[in-house]
Amino acid sequence: MTNLPLxxxxxxxGISIxxxxxxxxxATMPVEGNTQPFGLLHGGANAVLAEQLGSAMAYLHAQPDxxxxxxxxxxxxxxxxxxxxxxxxxHAISRGRTLASYHIEISDDANQRLATARLTCMIRPRRESPR
Incomplete structure (x- = not known):
């Protein structure tokens, strides 16, 4: 749905915003392909999903400079x-000039909570890449 760089x-x-x-x-993510050896969703996959969504929100907040x-x-x-x-x-907890924090809840198809995350992002000036 978005044109954000994922x-x-x-x-x-398979993360989709x-x-x-x-x-x-x-955002959503399939369990299949993101499991640990015992067939359960990998905890690290939950963390990637949470950071991907929160970081995308922070990216929108930081734009354009x-x-x-x-x-x-x-x-x-x-x-x-x-x-x-x-x-x-x-949802955003705080969106400041230099820091932005987000609360992320992850649930299954039955709406049972699987994980709760908090992400903090630093807002930095955009710099031109060296040529």
């Missing part, structure tokens, strides 16, 4: 899932 990791994991603005966002880079993420895993899609819902 990058190869998000593409490889469904809706987004500076204050809220929604700045960029956003993740500097801290914390995530608590509440339950496991073995199939279907996971759904990430995010």
């Amino acid at each position: 990058g190869p990791l998000a593409e490889k994991m 469904v809706s987004i603005d500076e204050g809220s966002g929604y 700045s960029i956003a880079v993740g500097i801290e993420i914390s995530i608590s895993h509440h339950r496991s899932v073995t199939a279907g899609l996971v759904h990430a819902h995010a």
